[in-house]
Amino acid sequence: xxxxxxxxxxxxxxxxxxxxxxxxxxxxxxxxxxxxxxxxxxxxxxxxxxxxxxxxxxxxxxxxxxxxxxxxxxxxxxxxxxxxxxxxxxxxxxxxxxxxxxxxxxxxxxxxxxxxxxxxxxxxxxxxxxxxxxxxxxxxxxxxxxxxxxxxxxxxxxxxxxxxxxxxxxxxxxxxxxxxxxxxxxxxxxxxxxxxxxxxxxxxxxx
Amino acid sequence: xxxxxxxxxxxxxxxxxxxxxxxxxxxxxxxxxxxxxxxxxxxxxxxxxxxxxxxxxxxxxxxxxxxxxxxxxxxxxxxxxxxxxxxxxxxxxxxxxxxxxxxxxxxxxxxxxxxxxxxxxxxxxxxxxxxxxxxxxxxxxxxxxxxxxxxxxxxxxxxxxxxxxxxxxxxxxxxxxxxxxxxxxxxxxxxxxxxxxxxxxxxxxxxxxxxxxxxxxxxxxxxxxxxxxxxxxxxxxxxxxxxxxxxxxxxxxxxxxxxxxxxxxxxxxxxxxxxxxxxxxxxxxxxxxxxxxxxxxxxxxxxxxxxxxxxxxxxxxx
Numbered sequence: 383x384x385x386x387x388x389x390x391x392x393x394x395x396x397x398x399x400x401x402x403x404x405x406x407x408x409x410x411x412x413x414x415x416x417x418x419x420x421x422x423x424x425x426x427x428x429x430x431x432x433x434x435x436x437x438x439x440x441x442x443x444x445x446x447x448x449x450x451x452x453x454x455x456x457x458x459x460x461x462x463x464x465x466x467x468x469x470x471x472x473x474x475x476x477x478x479x480x481x482x483x484x485x486x487x488x489x490x491x492x493x494x495x496x497x498x499x500x501x502x503x504x505x506x507x508x509x510x511x512x513x514x515x516x517x518x519x520x521x522x523x524x525x526x527x528x529x530x531x532x533x534x535x536x537x538x539x540x541x542x543x544x545x546x547x548x549x550x551x552x553x554x555x556x557x558x559x560x561x562x563x564x565x566x567x568x569x570x571x572x573x574x575x576x577x578x579x580x581x582x583x584x585x586x587x588x589x
Numbered sequence: 590x591x592x593x594x595x596x597x598x599x600x601x602x603x604x605x606x607x608x609x610x611x612x613x614x615x616x617x618x619x620x621x622x623x624x625x626x627x628x629x630x631x632x633x634x635x636x637x638x639x640x641x642x643x644x645x646x647x648x649x650x651x652x653x654x655x656x657x658x659x660x661x662x663x664x665x666x667x668x669x670x671x672x673x674x675x676x677x678x679x680x681x682x683x684x685x686x687x688x689x690x691x692x693x694x695x696x697x698x699x700x701x702x703x704x705x706x707x708x709x710x711x712x713x714x715x716x717x718x719x720x721x722x723x724x725x726x727x728x729x730x731x732x733x734x735x736x737x738x739x740x741x742x743x744x745x746x747x748x749x750x751x752x753x754x755x756x757x758x759x760x761x762x763x764x765x766x767x768x769x770x771x772x773x774x775x776x777x778x779x780x781x782x783x784x785x786x787x788x789x790x791x792x793x794x795x796x797x798x799x800x801x802x803x804x805x806x807x808x809x810x811x812x813x814x815x816x817x818x819x820x821x822x823x824x825x826x827x828x829x830x831x832x833x834x835x836x837x838x839x840x841x842x843x844x845x846x847x848x849x850x851x852x853x854x855x856x857x858x859x860x861x862x863x864x865x866x867x868x869x870x871x872x873x874x875x876x877x878x879x880x881x882x883x884x885x886x887x888x889x890x891x892x893x894x895x896x897x898x899x900x901x902x903x904x905x906x907x
Contacts, residue, residue, distance in 0.1 A: 421639075421640065421643040421647070422647065424640060424643075424644075425640070425643050425644045425646075425647040425651065426647045426650050426651045426654060429651050429654075429655065430651065430654040430655060430658055431658070432658075453598055453602075454597075454598055454601055457601060457602050457605050458601065458605070460605075461605045461608070461609065464609070465612075468629075469628075469629055469632040469633070469636070470632075470633075470636055470640070472629060472633060474613060474616050474617055475612045475613065475615075475616040475625055475629065476608075476609045476610065476611070476612030476613030476614075476615075476616060477609075477613055479605070479608070479609040479612065480606060480609035480610065480613065483602070483605045483606060483609060484606070487602050526617060
C-alpha cells in the first residue's frame with residue numbers, strides 16, 4: 383500500500399494511463415471539486431491567515447489531480463481551474479490558467495516519469511506547487527508591469543506561503559484522493575472488478 | 590502508439606499555454622468595457638449570489654477557524670500586553686517617584702525663596718530609613734558630616750519644619766522629628782507676637798502642643814504656628830524664623846499659661862526629600878546663633894543683614 387491509497391507498479395503501467403480515456407464521471411468529479419475548493423478558498427481560507435499568509439488551495443488541487451490522473455488531465459484541469467479562479471476573483475484572464483496548466487502538467491509528468499510512492503510525496507508536491515504558483519504569479523505580475531519591489535518581505539511571504547502550502551497539502555491530498563477514488567484508471571477497486579470480470583488478476587498483483 | 594501519445598500530450602500542453610497567453614494578451618490589451626471583461630462581469634453576476642450563499646453557509650467554518658486563530662493571536666497579544674503592562678507599571682512607579690521628588694524639591698525651592706533659608710546653607714537630603722514603630726519619631730537621611738551636616742541642624746521640607754539632626758555620621762544622619770518626645774521648638778502664633786515652645790502632645794504622638802503662651806494671647810483655630818527664630822540654650826538649634834510648624838486645632842485655657850493644640854503641617858509619615866539647614870560655622874546665622882546663646886535670658890538680639898530675620902533669646906526653659 384502506498385501513499386496513493388492503491389498499488390501502482392512501474393513506469394510502463396503509468397505510461398499506459400496516457401492512452402486511457404477518462405470517463406465523464408472523473409471530469410465531473412474534478413469540476414465539482416474545483417468549484418467547491420474555489421468557493422472554500424474565497425469563503426473560508428482567504429479569511430483565515432496562517433503565519434501571516436493565506437493558504438492557496440487551487441494550485442494544490444491542480445497538482446494533486448495531475449499526480450493522480452496524469453499530465454494530460456493535470457494540464458486540462460489546471461487550465462480550467464485557473465480560468466475559474468480568474469473569473470471568480472476578477473483577475474487578469476489567462477494568468478492563473480497559464481500557471482496552473484504548467485503545475486498540473488508538471489505534477490502529472492512527475493507521476494508518469496518517477497511515480498513517487500513515498501508518504502511525504504503529497505507534502506513535497508504541495509510545497510512545490512505553492513512555490514511555483516507564488517513565484518509564477520510574481521513573475522507574471524512583474525512582466526505585466528505591476529510595480530512591486532522585490533524585497534525581503536516578498537521573499538518572506540513566499541517562504542511562509544510554501545510552508546503553509548505544505549501544511550495544508552496533506553488534508554487537501556486526502557480530500558482530492560478520496561473524491562477521485564473509484565474513477566481513476568489505477569484505482570484498486572476498478573482494477574479488481576476488471577480483473578475478476580476477465581479472470582486476469584494474478585495472485586501477485588492481488589497481493 | 591507511444592509517439593502518438595507523447596505528441597498529443599505535448600500538443601494539448603502547447604494548446605493550453607497558447608490559449609492562456611492569448612487570453613492574457615487579449616484581456617490585458619482590451620478596454621474595461623471589452624468582450625472578455627464583459628464575460629468576466631457576467632460570470633461574476635451569476636457567481637455572486639452563489640458565492641454569497643456559500644459564504645453564509647461557510648461562515649460557521651470560517652468562524653471556527655477564526656476562533657482558533659483569534660485565540661492563538663489573543664494569547665500572543667495577552668503575553669505581549671502583560672510584558673507591556675509590566676514595563677509601563679515600572680515606568681509609572683518611576684514617574685510617580687520622580688514626580689514626588691520633584692514636588693518636594695519644588696516646595697523646598699518655594700520655601701527657600703519665601704524664608705530665605707539659602708543663608709543657612711541648606712543641604713538637600715533624601716530620607717533613606719524611617720522608624721518603623723508607630724511613634725515614628727526619627728528618620729535617617731543620606732547626608733552627613735561629609736556634606737556639612739551637624740548635630741542640632743534644623744531639618745525642613747516643602748511643607749514646613751520636620752525636626753533636627755540628633756545623630757550624625759560621615760554620610761548619613763538621624764533626624765528627630767518634631768513629634769519626638771525630646772524635641773522642643775521655639776515658636777509663635779502666626780497672627781500674634783506671642784511665643785512659646787512646641788512639644789509633642791502627651792498621649793498623641795502625632796500632635797503637638799504649643800505651650801507657655803501668655804495668658805492673654807488670642808489664639809484661634811486654624812492659626813498657623815511658625816518658628817520664632819530664637820534659641821534657648823547653646824545646645825539648642827537655630828531654626829530660621831517663619832518656618833511653618835503646624836496649625837492650631839484647639840485652644841486650652843485651663844492653666845496660667847495658655848497652650849494650643851497644633852497639628853503638624855509636614856506630613857511626617859511621608860517624608861522623601863528634606864533640607865538640612867547646616868548654617869556652616871562662620872556663617873552669619875551661625876554667628877548670630879552663637880551670640881544669642883551667650884545672651885542672658887530676657888535680652889533680644891537683632892541680626893544685621895544676615896537674612897535670618899529677628900532673633901531673640903527667650904529663655905523659655907527649653
